[in-house]
Amino acid sequence: MxxxxxxxPRERLLEAAATLTYRDGVNIGVDALCKAAxxxxxxxxxxxxxxxxxxxxxxxxxxxxxxxxxxPAADDGRSxxxxxxxxxxxxxxxxxxxxxHGCRYLAVQIELKDPGHPASQVARRIKKNLTGFFQxxxxxxxxxxxxxxxxxxSLVFDGASARAGIGADTLTGLVAPTVxxxxxxxxxx
Amino acid sequence: MxxxxxxxPRERLLEAAATLTYRDGVNIGVDALCKAAxxxxxxxxxxxxxxxxxxxxxxxxxxxxxxxxxxPAADDGRSxxxxxxxxxxxxxxxxxxxxxHGCRYLAVQIELKDPGHPASQVARRIKKNLTGFFQxxxxxxxxxxxxxxxxxxSLVFDGASARAGIGADTLTGLVAPTVxxxxxxxxxx
Numbered sequence: 001m002x003x004x005x006x007x008x009p010r011e012r013l014l015e016a017a018a019t020l021t022y023r024d025g026v027n028i029g030v031d032a033l034c035k036a037a038x039x040x041x042x043x044x045x046x047x048x049x050x051x052x053x054x055x056x057x058x059x060x061x062x063x064x065x066x067x068x069x070x071x072p073a074a075d076d077g078r079s080x081x082x083x084x085x086x087x088x089x090x091x092x093x094x095x096x097x098x099x100x101h102g103c104r105y106l107a108v109q110i111e112l113k114d115p116g117h118p119a120s121q122v123a124r125r126i127k128k129n130l131t132g133f134f135q136x137x138x139x140x141x142x143x144x145x146x147x148x149x150x151x152x153x154s155l156v157f158d159g160a161s162a163r164a165g166i167g168a169d170t171l172t173g174l175v176a177p178t179v180x181x182x183x184x185x186x187x188x189x
Numbered sequence: 190m191x192x193x194x195x196x197x198p199r200e201r202l203l204e205a206a207a208t209l210t211y212r213d214g215v216n217i218g219v220d221a222l223c224k225a226a227x228x229x230x231x232x233x234x235x236x237x238x239x240x241x242x243x244x245x246x247x248x249x250x251x252x253x254x255x256x257x258x259x260x261p262a263a264d265d266g267r268s269x270x271x272x273x274x275x276x277x278x279x280x281x282x283x284x285x286x287x288x289x290h291g292c293r294y295l296a297v298q299i300e301l302k303d304p305g306h307p308a309s310q311v312a313r314r315i316k317k318n319l320t321g322f323f324q325x326x327x328x329x330x331x332x333x334x335x336x337x338x339x340x341x342x343s344l345v346f347d348g349a350s351a352r353a354g355i356g357a358d359t360l361t362g363l364v365a366p367t368v369x370x371x372x373x374x375x376x377x378x
Contacts, residue, residue, distance in 0.1 A: 025302055027216040101302055109355040110299050113214055113290055120355075127357060151358055152367050158357075159348020166298040166309075168316060168347075169340055178341050178371070185370040 010047050012037040017058035022104050026055065026111045026119070056118035059108065063126050066105070069094070071133055080141030081188050084134065084153065088179050091157065092171040095164035102165020103127075106158050130154065141188035149186040153179065199236050201226040206247035211293050215244065215300045215308070245307035248297065252315050255294070258283070260322055269330030270377050273323065273342065277368050280346065281360040284353035291354020292316075295347050319343065330377035338375040342368065 007015070016037040020028045030051050034041050048054040072078065072086045094100055101107065105123040112120050134153040138146035156178055163169045183189075196204070205225040209217045219240050223230050237243040261267065261275045283289055290296065294312040301309050323342040327335035345367055352358040372378075 023302065025216070025300060027214070102299065106351060106355070107299055109357070110291065110296055110351060111214060113212065115356050124355075124357065148363070148366065151363050154358070155345065155348040155352055155363065155367065157348070158351050159344040159346070162295060162299060162347050162351055163344055166295070166313075167304050168298070168313065169343070174337070174340050174344065177337065178344065181371060181374040182367070185374070 009037065009039045009043050013039055013044060013047065013054060014058045014061050017054050018062055018104075021055060021058070021108070022101060023099070026108060052118050055108075056122045059105065059119055059122045059126070062104070063122075066126065067129070070130070080137040081183055084137050084141075084183065084188070085176065085179060087130075087133075087157070088160070088175045091161055091164075092175055095161065095171050100165060103158065103161040106162060107165070127154070130157065138186065138188060141183075143186040143188050145186065149182065149188070152182050156182070198226065198228045198232050202228055202233060202236060202243060203247045203250050206243050207251055207293075210244060210247070210297070211290060212288070215297055241307050244297075245311045248294065248308055248311045248315070251293070252311075255315065256318070259319070269326040270372055273326050273330075273372065273377070274365065274368060276319075276322075276342075276346070277349070277364045280350055280353075281364055284350065284360050289354060292347065292350040295351060296354070316343070319346065327375065327377060330372075332375040332377050334375065338371065338377070341371050345371070 013033065016033050020033060020036055030041060030044065033051070033054070034044050037044075044054070048057065070087050070090050072083045076083070078086070105126050108123045109115075109120050114120055115124070131150050131154045135146050135150035138149040138153075143149045156175065160171050160175045160178075164171050202222065205222050209222060209225055219230060219233065222240070222243070223233050226233075233243070237246065259276050259279050261272045265272070267275070294315050297312045298304075298309050303309055304313070320339050320343045324335050324339035327338040327342075332338045345364065349360050349364045349367075353360050
């Protein structure tokens with residue numbers, strides 16, 4: 001008997017799906033996923049109804065880590081303005097990694113081109129939560145139009161991560177001044 | 190003899206590649222492309238070295254129409270501010286179409302995840318020209334930092350078209366106020 005806990009086939013499949021679709025795109029084949037996970041196709045289809053469901057589950061599983069790395073801790077005592085800027089500092093930080101390809105929840109929706117796909121639905125929900133965070137902070141910070149500011153910040157978030165993800169731009173000296181300008185214009189000091 | 194000019198096999202392949210990759214993604218198969226174009230695979234490979242080259246050529250061919258629908262006419266007598274806002278009015282207009290999936294030159298780079306792919310290279314060059322337009326107008330309009338404003342406008346352009354393309358947001362009441370705020374902050378009146 002061993003006390004070591006090895007990742008289960010389910011965990012290995014979720015990890016492979018997250019890693020390979022982020023690196024290579026949503027059209028990665030079932031064979032490649034199973035090979036990377038060290039799991040037979042038969043086992044995969046016993047665990048997941050389809051590749052689509054596996055992809056959706058892998059996005060879902062990553063959601064809490066995504067939120068934890070981007071968002072500030074609840075009640076960290078900082079101002080709404082600083083809490084909003086924190087999110088963009090994190091994106092700027094992440095975008096410096098060589099394996100950065102932008103926000104996976106944006107990329108998957110662009111690649112699938114199908115809002116009804118189970119993975120698109122998961123991705124859309126997770127992104128909506130980010131807009132919800134911006135809206136709550138904008139309200140707390142006394143923004144003139146919190147709904148507009150939340151939409152603007154989401155737009156900047158996606159534009160920044162997309163452009164950095166394809167190597168069209170770096171975020172240094174770009175994202176912070178842009179967000180600052182929008183916060184100033186909304187009256188969030 | 191007929192005087193009617195039918196699209197050539199080359200033209201039909203370029204059209205099919207542009208339409209199908211925009212709708213379904215870059216992983217569309219050669220069989221589907223040839224079928225849509227009504228061209229045999231043998232003929233396709235006589236005209237294009239590979240599917241990658243066909244995709245790159247189809248993006249290249251669309252570039253002049255893309256520029257014509259987005260950019261104002263040279264020397265139209267309007268102010269740099271109005272000429273910049275024109276571009277975003279056009280994106281807002283285009284994004285209302287049911288078949289809108291965002292900017293094809295952004296999508297293709299996100300989907301391919303390979304800056305060295307011939308189609309990524311074409312797409313990157315075309316997007317750089319848009320940033321170049323913003324920079325020239327920003328300089329003309331006396332922006333405090335024309336390079337920064339051009340990067341900001343490119344970021345807003347990509348964020349807006351990506352979010353509208355996946356149906357995460359509409360651009361009405363969003364993109365114009367955002368661009369206006371950035372132009373104001375840069376001193377482009």
